[in-house]
Amino acid sequence: MEFNRYKKYDLHCHSLVSDGELSPTELVRYAHGCGVEVLALTDHDATAGCAEAAAEANRLGLVFVSGVEISVTWGKHLLHIVGLNFDVENAALQTGLAGLRHQRTGRAVEIARRLAKLGIDGALDGAQTYVNGQILSRTHFARFLLDNGYVKTMQTAFDRYLGDGKKAYVASEWVSLAEAVAWIRSAGGHAVIAHPARYKLSATKLRRLFDEFKQLGGAGLEVISGRQNINITKNMTDYAKKYELRASIGSDYHGPSQTWSKMGQIPLLPDACEPVWELWQGT
Numbered sequence: 001m002e003f004n005r006y007k008k009y010d011l012h013c014h015s016l017v018s019d020g021e022l023s024p025t026e027l028v029r030y031a032h033g034c035g036v037e038v039l040a041l042t043d044h045d046a047t048a049g050c051a052e053a054a055a056e057a058n059r060l061g062l063v064f065v066s067g068v069e070i071s072v073t074w075g076k077h078l079l080h081i082v083g084l085n086f087d088v089e090n091a092a093l094q095t096g097l098a099g100l101r102h103q104r105t106g107r108a109v110e111i112a113r114r115l116a117k118l119g120i121d122g123a124l125d126g127a128q129t130y131v132n133g134q135i136l137s138r139t140h141f142a143r144f145l146l147d148n149g150y151v152k153t154m155q156t157a158f159d160r161y162l163g164d165g166k167k168a169y170v171a172s173e174w175v176s177l178a179e180a181v182a183w184i185r186s187a188g189g190h191a192v193i194a195h196p197a198r199y200k201l202s203a204t205k206l207r208r209l210f211d212e213f214k215q216l217g218g219a220g221l222e223v224i225s226g227r228q229n230i231n232i233t234k235n236m237t238d239y240a241k242k243y244e245l246r247a248s249i250g251s252d253y254h255g256p257s258q259t260w261s262k263m264g265q266i267p268l269l270p271d272a273c274e275p276v277w278e279l280w281q282g283t
């Protein structure tokens with residue numbers, strides 16, 4: 001497989017298997033139409049879309065890379081760790097992901113209970129109607145709240161009810177950073193910190209995270225994530241260099257209703273970065 005810096009990469013996006021809006025096939029077709037040449041599907045806590053996406057990518061001549069976005073609890077923070085280019089059949093990884101999906105079901109019941117206390121009934125069944133794949137996400141609750149007139153935008157659903165510390169927020173103990181990295185590595189893949197600027201960590205905490213992640217065998221961080229300020233890109237480029245982490249790039253595309261985000265429009269990696277895909281040369 002030939003990977004080079006000037007190809008159009010998108011190594012972070014979602015399908016109906018998690019909280020995206022397109023089927024894996026539709027997503028690959030859309031990515032191809034946007035000029036993406038190397039694509040990873042990274043559904044939350046699930047890889048069930050990878051086979052279908054790979055088959056469609058193969059038909060279209062697009063390079064497909066297996067992927068997943070794992071929910072991690074780090075201290076009191078929820079982090080997302082992306083796994084790339086691993087063996088999807090790996091038992092340790094799949095057992096771990098199944099556990100996370102089970103936790104999601106329990107959390108959903110509790111979110112619905114809290115919403116009911118606030119006078120919003122039927123949220124669990126309501127959210128379920130949007131689930132096409134394997135996981136139940138806050139995104140599905142947000143769609144239920146939006147479509148039933150409780151909020152005017154998805155953002156408001158998070159700001160008022162579902163976001164961290166809001167009225168229907170349920171803190172969960174996902175997996176540790178060490179476990180997530182270990183699963184990805186045991187499946188032969190590379191672990192990448194998703195959208196590092198979105199956790200609102202202080203500079204000190206961010207440094208601690210990079211340090212710990214590197215020690216655990218983490219491979220890289222998303223230097224470019226969809227809709228990102230240029231200063232953040234500069235910052236992340238510097239961190240990647242300092243911690244000897246590779247750079248990844250992804251839109252975090254969820255579907256057409258995310259009108260601000262399209263695939264194939266994210267910038268190339270800055271020249272100073274060492275791309276994560278260089279690790280895949282010859283695989």
Ligand code: AMP
Pocket residue numbers: 019044071136137138139154155158159254
């Ligand atoms: P979960 O993994 O179920 O906790 O849900 C988190 C998902 O909610 C993220 O992956 C995003 O897709 C989505 N999300 C988080 N914050 C927002 C927001 N402010 N507006 C819209 N979607 C959001």
Ligand code: MN
Pocket residue numbers: 014019044139254
């Ligand atoms: Mn999502």
Ligand code: MN
Pocket residue numbers: 069080194195
């Ligand atoms: Mn994420």
Ligand code: MN
Pocket residue numbers: 012013014069252
């Ligand atoms: Mn994502």
